[in-house]
Amino acid sequence: MNIIAVVVTYNRCQLLKRALESIYKQQQHPATVFVVSNSDILYEKEEQSYCELYGFEYLKNSRTPNYSGALNTAIEAILKTHTITNELYVAFLDDDDAWHSDYLATIAKAHTKAAIYLTNINRISYNESKKLTLPSTLSYHDFLTGNPGVGGSNTFVQLKMLLQAGCFDEAMVATVDRDIFVRLFQLQPSYCIIPKHLVDVYVDTNRVRVTTNRAVKKTSYQYFYYKYKPFMSAEDEGLFFERAITHFSLLPADIKTKPTALSKVKTKALTFEAKGDYQFSIGFIVGDIIIGNRILKTIYTKNIAVDLILIINNTVCNESHFEYLDELRAKNISCKIISKKEWKPNLRNSVYGTYFSKFSAINSIPIGRTLLQYHLYHETTSQPNPVYWIIDDDVAFTNTFIGPEDANSLAFFEVINTYKDQADALIGSVSKDPPLPTFSCMRGQLVDVWHSIQQRTTDEADFKNIRSLSDYYYDLSDAHSHHVEAPIYFETNLEEDLQKCFSGKAISRFALQKGIHGTIKLATNRGPNTLVFNRELLRSYPVINLEVDGTFVRRGDLSWALMNQAFSNYTFVVHSMSLDQNRPLVSFDIKKELNKSANDIIGYAFNKALLVTITKIKKTTHIQRPIDIINAFGKQIYSNLFYKTFEQFVAHRRARFLMNYYRIYGLLTLMQQQYKNVVAPYKLQFDDAVLAASFEAVIEKSLDITSVKKYLENLGDVLWSYTSAMTNKIESETLNVTFIKEQLKIADTVTIVGKGSEGKVFTDKTYIYKVFFAIRDSEWTFLKQQAVYFNKTLYLEQLHFFEIGNRKYIRYPYHAFKKIEKVTKDEMIQFLSFCYQHTFVFTNIKPQNFIRTHTGQLKLIDYGKSFESYTEEKFINSVKRACLLIKCPTITSKAFKELTKAINTNKELNEIVGWEQLWKSVQQSKIITNTSLNT
Numbered sequence: 001m002n003i004i005a006v007v008v009t010y011n012r013c014q015l016l017k018r019a020l021e022s023i024y025k026q027q028q029h030p031a032t033v034f035v036v037s038n039s040d041i042l043y044e045k046e047e048q049s050y051c052e053l054y055g056f057e058y059l060k061n062s063r064t065p066n067y068s069g070a071l072n073t074a075i076e077a078i079l080k081t082h083t084i085t086n087e088l089y090v091a092f093l094d095d096d097d098a099w100h101s102d103y104l105a106t107i108a109k110a111h112t113k114a115a116i117y118l119t120n121i122n123r124i125s126y127n128e129s130k131k132l133t134l135p136s137t138l139s140y141h142d143f144l145t146g147n148p149g150v151g152g153s154n155t156f157v158q159l160k161m162l163l164q165a166g167c168f169d170e171a172m173v174a175t176v177d178r179d180i181f182v183r184l185f186q187l188q189p190s191y192c193i194i195p196k197h198l199v200d201v202y203v204d205t206n207r208v209r210v211t212t213n214r215a216v217k218k219t220s221y222q223y224f225y226y227k228y229k230p231f232m233s234a235e236d237e238g239l240f241f242e243r244a245i246t247h248f249s250l251l252p253a254d255i256k257t258k259p260t261a262l263s264k265v266k267t268k269a270l271t272f273e274a275k276g277d278y279q280f281s282i283g284f285i286v287g288d289i290i291i292g293n294r295i296l297k298t299i300y301t302k303n304i305a306v307d308l309i310l311i312i313n314n315t316v317c318n319e320s321h322f323e324y325l326d327e328l329r330a331k332n333i334s335c336k337i338i339s340k341k342e343w344k345p346n347l348r349n350s351v352y353g354t355y356f357s358k359f360s361a362i363n364s365i366p367i368g369r370t371l372l373q374y375h376l377y378h379e380t381t382s383q384p385n386p387v388y389w390i391i392d393d394d395v396a397f398t399n400t401f402i403g404p405e406d407a408n409s410l411a412f413f414e415v416i417n418t419y420k421d422q423a424d425a426l427i428g429s430v431s432k433d434p435p436l437p438t439f440s441c442m443r444g445q446l447v448d449v450w451h452s453i454q455q456r457t458t459d460e461a462d463f464k465n466i467r468s469l470s471d472y473y474y475d476l477s478d479a480h481s482h483h484v485e486a487p488i489y490f491e492t493n494l495e496e497d498l499q500k501c502f503s504g505k506a507i508s509r510f511a512l513q514k515g516i517h518g519t520i521k522l523a524t525n526r527g528p529n530t531l532v533f534n535r536e537l538l539r540s541y542p543v544i545n546l547e548v549d550g551t552f553v554r555r556g557d558l559s560w561a562l563m564n565q566a567f568s569n570y571t572f573v574v575h576s577m578s579l580d581q582n583r584p585l586v587s588f589d590i591k592k593e594l595n596k597s598a599n600d601i602i603g604y605a606f607n608k609a610l611l612v613t614i615t616k617i618k619k620t621t622h623i624q625r626p627i628d629i630i631n632a633f634g635k636q637i638y639s640n641l642f643y644k645t646f647e648q649f650v651a652h653r654r655a656r657f658l659m660n661y662y663r664i665y666g667l668l669t670l671m672q673q674q675y676k677n678v679v680a681p682y683k684l685q686f687d688d689a690v691l692a693a694s695f696e697a698v699i700e701k702s703l704d705i706t707s708v709k710k711y712l713e714n715l716g717d718v719l720w721s722y723t724s725a726m727t728n729k730i731e732s733e734t735l736n737v738t739f740i741k742e743q744l745k746i747a748d749t750v751t752i753v754g755k756g757s758e759g760k761v762f763t764d765k766t767y768i769y770k771v772f773f774a775i776r777d778s779e780w781t782f783l784k785q786q787a788v789y790f791n792k793t794l795y796l797e798q799l800h801f802f803e804i805g806n807r808k809y810i811r812y813p814y815h816a817f818k819k820i821e822k823v824t825k826d827e828m829i830q831f832l833s834f835c836y837q838h839t840f841v842f843t844n845i846k847p848q849n850f851i852r853t854h855t856g857q858l859k860l861i862d863y864g865k866s867f868e869s870y871t872e873e874k875f876i877n878s879v880k881r882a883c884l885l886i887k888c889p890t891i892t893s894k895a896f897k898e899l900t901k902a903i904n905t906n907k908e909l910n911e912i913v914g915w916e917q918l919w920k921s922v923q924q925s926k927i928i929t930n931t932s933l934n935t
Contacts, residue, residue: 001089002089003030003089005033005034007023007034007036007092008067008074009036009037011038011040011043015095022100028104028105035059036070037061064170067176069170071176075090076652079655084160092156096204115158115190116184119194120134122200125203132197140185144178161184162180163659163666164665165184166484170485221255260465261461270410275416276416279386281308281380283372284311284372284390285314292322308379311335312371351374353723353725366542374538390527395580401512419531424537424570424572426572426575432510432580433506436474439593439594440657443475444473444475444483448488448489449492452491453494462488466483470514476660527557528581540563541564541567543556549698555604590694591694605648605649608645609645609649614629616641623874628843634904635905639713643705735771737751743804748764750769759772768812770809772864783799783867786867795827799811819852820850825886827858830925833922833925836923842860846881847888847893848893882918884903
């Protein structure tokens, strides 16, 4: 038997010390002791000192700030540190009570194997001591009517059984012990009553105790009665009220308050009038032809003013199976279906980027979304003012809400008209069916079903007004924990509702649109309903997340949003505008759902770590360029921070998932007692081996520190692979010789001499012309400011700047040249000294960015984003790259890139030994100017 001890404390250190000492003196020591504090900050230091004295773990309550929340905080901690087995038990002790020294040893040596062990208690006050003896048999009815002698200090229960009972109800402010034992004994567990008085329970009346607080008890009794009335016989109910009157002077009228009437859920269609002066595109991926056609039908019947409908077809169907295409095209709506015959070869042939060529199918949402972005962008390059609506294929153009009939009417184009010029993108929401893996929204609904099928009426009620919570449908919420065991009563049909629930559909807890409002802020929710106002967002970043077993995990669309915001400072609006998610009914496949849940947890943790690490990088380095931030992820200090944060959030969300998973199993166990044939097809799929293979194994693989850090080192390659592919296609289509000659009015022959991530380079053998594909105004302005000084050195060219339409160009003299074969130390010192003394950095030193003219002069030929404001860290990195260039001037681009990647992570390479001396020389050098050379 493996025993974990848990103590919750609240502002009473001396009593806590007595409780902890009783644990420390146990003849059989628990494997771990968790002390969870609900205390004010003034008491924390002393509490921690006691834990250090006895070697116990100290935690702060991280859930609902009450006794139940603290207990569940301990359960989470256990799940993070221990494997769930039938031999793992939890023993609870209140901070004002004490165990006899043989308490744990006596239970551990019990001959009877049981899920619950109970011993008798000694009830002690300042003026008396009373021995309480448990009855020989117990049922949940004993706890509905009163307390037969079980409390927080003689609760000893198998963890797995506790999880199946739902752990502690955080909506319960008192009567917590009775509540958990009702749910435990409803499961008909094996139990063993040890007829010894081994626990001292102190009930002093001269101090504040929750047990004796009438107001708290009144609230708790009201909720307890609301929750368990369907399970009470007439006799139970009579005894329940008798106890309330006797102990707390609570009359039935004090307890039988009328719960909040269940607000009616309403549905309203979106309206599509008053479109503004922009081109409007709708894009989605189709994985089911039926629901894909549902969207096309809606667009047609609602007569939505759309210019382009673009679909990534991930079904076995061909274009002839898509309905309403002819009718839509007759309205001059362009309908583009990207079939498997097109996107599969594109993947293989690196059209979407060399990194993505390893994928042969859309095996994850991120891959599908990346393809969708790529094609939306390239199908609309001629549009001067595009707006994109990227949606999931299982949405409907309606929203579900509660409130007055007109409270949530939504004029869709008015939302665009309001925010289009204020932000780069808008993240909308979804309503009706939750946009989550099935396991994330199942527990709460099954609680509702279980309680609703027991009631003898068809009352619909919501005692705690749970629907007022923003994510009351979401069982893994970080914001709310007090809704998962608080039932919403509704009229239920068990067979139909179980089928819906196990298909991921809402039955009692709908995702709801609440009001119409938007705020410009960091978007931290996902995007099945996303408006993109700035085309560059589709080009800047692919939709990716961490990879596990060659597959991107879930929540890649959130990663895309975070990267655009945190890396590139694009502005996002978070808006309540909702689309109904309308999932189809499907057969429940637990292996598939467990895998989805694991991937969702990993994706969630990846994004949390991404945000924490970006924030730290920006705060400590003050760098702003995306490439610098991304390169910083490979540095040990930041990769360590990322991994630590990632690991913490995986453990946190995994623990919450397991609490829900076992409770779902427990609820099915309860229902099967009465409805065996209906419940059996679902319950039979739950198996520890399946959980281990389809969930735990995926989680474990994601935590491979070597793989995670390698992925971070290569993150830039993943991102630039996509961006480069986007750039190459646009350059080949639009930035051609004819275009450049017309734009710059060049009469002579023009040829292309190079291209890169920023744009394309042309020459007429008199000048070099560089046309920028995407350079920010701040980068363009900085280059112009620094170029004023370039004529003072022979290493740089004097630049001329042009802006024509929405494009930017530079021009500088052409030189007959040859590739560099040697770069001297003095040349690099002079080049770097010029940069240093003019307080800028050229961050992209590499062989391909320099030439040797026929006169022998070394010249820089790369002008653009790589000119940055001076920081010492960036300049030292530039010095290291210069050292590498001196030693390896003829190295290949690929090899140089691998070495600079190592430099970016602060690795000391043999190839840059001596860089410190080069840096010192640069600082001490005097600039040899163009003028002084001529004289």
